[in-house]
Amino acid sequence: MDIRCRKTSCLYNDRYTCKAKEIDVSRGAICRKYEKGDKPVVDKTKDMFSRTPSYAPQRDSKTIRIDCSAHCLFNKNGDCQANGITLNDLKNKPYCVTFLRK
Numbered sequence: 001m002d003i004r005c006r007k008t009s010c011l012y013n014d015r016y017t018c019k020a021k022e023i024d025v026s027r028g029a030i031c032r033k034y035e036k037g038d039k040p041v042v043d044k045t046k047d048m049f050s051r052t053p054s055y056a057p058q059r060d061s062k063t064i065r066i067d068c069s070a071h072c073l074f075n076k077n078g079d080c081q082a083n084g085i086t087l088n089d090l091k092n093k094p095y096c097v098t099f100l101r102k
Contacts, residue, residue: 002058002084003066007094011037017056018087022065025080029070031087031094058084073100 003018012020012033024032066080074082085098 001064001082003064003086004055004084005031005087005094006089007031007034007087008089009036009039009041010094011035011039013037013039015054015056017058018064019056020064022067023080023085025066025068025070025072025096025099027069027071029072029096029099031096034094070096070099071102072096073102074098075102 003023004016005013005018006016007013008016010018012018012035020033022033026032066085067078068075068080069078072080074080082098085096087094088097089095090097
């Protein structure tokens with residue numbers, strides 16, 4: 001499972017890959033596991049067309065639990081069944097952009 005996160009200020013974010021042991025997505029598709037770390041916020045727009053960002057290796061879906069309360073196509077009894085998820089930094093919140101309404 002590919003778990004990408006653009007909330008670079010999060011304690012669990014390692015080069016756009018979530019390193020948390022579990023993720024909890026709320027009804028509003030917001031990651032409740034987000035915890036502000038001491039990393040500076042990265043300005044991704046400054047050089048987004050000039051160079052490829054450095055990504056940490058993806059994680060196997062068996063090493064992370066993703067709980068989900070959202071009314072989403074991938075939610076199976078509170079467990080995320082997507083092949084991968086991406087969390088984006090929308091409105092200053094870590095929003096799950098993989099979310100597809102049922």
